[in-house]
Amino acid sequence: TYEHIEFEITEGVAVLTLNRPDSLNSFNTQMHAEVRDALKQVKTSDAVRCLLITGNGRGFCAGQDLSDRAVDPDAEMPDLGESIEKNYNPMIRTISSLEMPVICAVNGVAAGAGANIALACDIVLASKNASFIQAFCKIGLIPDSGGTWTLPRAVGFPRAMALSLLGDKLSAEQAEQWGMIWKTYPAEELKEVALAMAKQLATQPTKGLALIKRALQASANNSLNEQLDLERDLQTLAGRTDDYREGVSAFMAKRPAQFTGK
Numbered sequence: 334t335y336e337h338i339e340f341e342i343t344e345g346v347a348v349l350t351l352n353r354p355d356s357l358n359s360f361n362t363q364m365h366a367e368v369r370d371a372l373k374q375v376k377t378s379d380a381v382r383c384l385l386i387t388g389n390g391r392g393f394c395a396g397q398d399l400s401d402r403a404v405d406p407d408a409e410m411p412d413l414g415e416s417i418e419k420n421y422n423p424m425i426r427t428i429s430s431l432e433m434p435v436i437c438a439v440n441g442v443a444a445g446a447g448a449n450i451a452l453a454c455d456i457v458l459a460s461k462n463a464s465f466i467q468a469f470c471k472i473g474l475i476p477d478s479g480g481t482w483t484l485p486r487a488v489g490f491p492r493a494m495a496l497s498l499l500g501d502k503l504s505a506e507q508a509e510q511w512g513m514i515w516k517t518y519p520a521e522e523l524k525e526v527a528l529a530m531a532k533q534l535a536t537q538p539t540k541g542l543a544l545i546k547r548a549l550q551a552s553a554n555n556s557l558n559e560q561l562d563l564e565r566d567l568q569t570l571a572g573r574t575d576d577y578r579e580g581v582s583a584f585m586a587k588r589p590a591q592f593t594g595k
């Protein structure tokens with residue numbers, strides 16, 4: 334059992350809930366280890382076909398726990414590159430390469446790495462009272478956890494630059510209008526809606542969804558010609574799945590499809 338997260342698997346959905354509400358679910362070393370362990374289970378378990386990440390309390394995640402970084406004027410500075418390499422980068426790489434949809438339900442403020450963990454997920458839902466803050470600039474740091482890559486792609490370069498340099502709070506509703514996230518919901522509905530979406534996605538052709546994710550991610554760095562080649566290759570793989578066969582049979586027989594994720 335975990336101390337700083339909650340983790341359960343139900344109906345094909347793994348729900349990972351950050352659970353240090355007193356510090357707005359900021360990351361200390363132990364929470365990193367627990368998230369790493371939970372993500373490993375998600376990756377290796379056949380029972381999981383969708384991941385939902387959310388937080389307890391009034392915040393989603395305030396990034397790095399800065400009380401672990403309170404630097405004594407005489408002490409040696411912590412090596413942040415090491416922390417990124419060991420903790421944040423593997424987490425973002427795992428989330429973005431998981432072969433299933435990852436939903437983030439942003440239940441409150443998402444600051445620093447917390448904002449960018451959300452942006453690394455495939456579908457971001459947020460409560461109406463949530464917000465996103467690229468808080469790094471206010472303490473002399475740069476956006477990490479993939480933010481310098483995901484943010485400009487999500488909101489465009491000028492907005493990404495201003496958000497990163499100013500550290501302004503972006504409301505979830507503004508983020509929705511800009512298309513940075515998928516949808517906002519009243520706070521009391523968010524988790525229910527997110528879980529229902531996750532359970533629905535867990536009944537879908539998981540391999541196909543994973544290939545969709547791969548194709549869209551690759552488009553960021555590909556020319557049209559490269560992307561056409563990639564679509565050909567990934568469609569070849571999709572066409573060999575059991576779920577494609579089932580999807581076509583069910584359509585032709587006018588019956589609901591029973592996908593196995595294989």
Ligand code: T3D
Nearest residue numbers: 355356357359395396397398399400413416444445446468
């Ligand atoms: O170091 C490395 O490994 C490199 C990687 C860095 C990745 C990063 O994420 S760096 C960025 C770190 N995060 C921040 O700079 C955000 C800091 N937090 C805030 O700016 C504000 O808390 C918020 C804007 C997120 C929310 O503001 P507000 O007014 O709603 O809440 P609050 O009162 O500031 O916070 C509530 C409590 O949570 C408070 O504790 P208290 O006074 O009730 O005992 C506050 O200290 C605590 N808290 C919030 N964020 C953090 C935190 N404690 C430790 N670390 C935090 N990041």
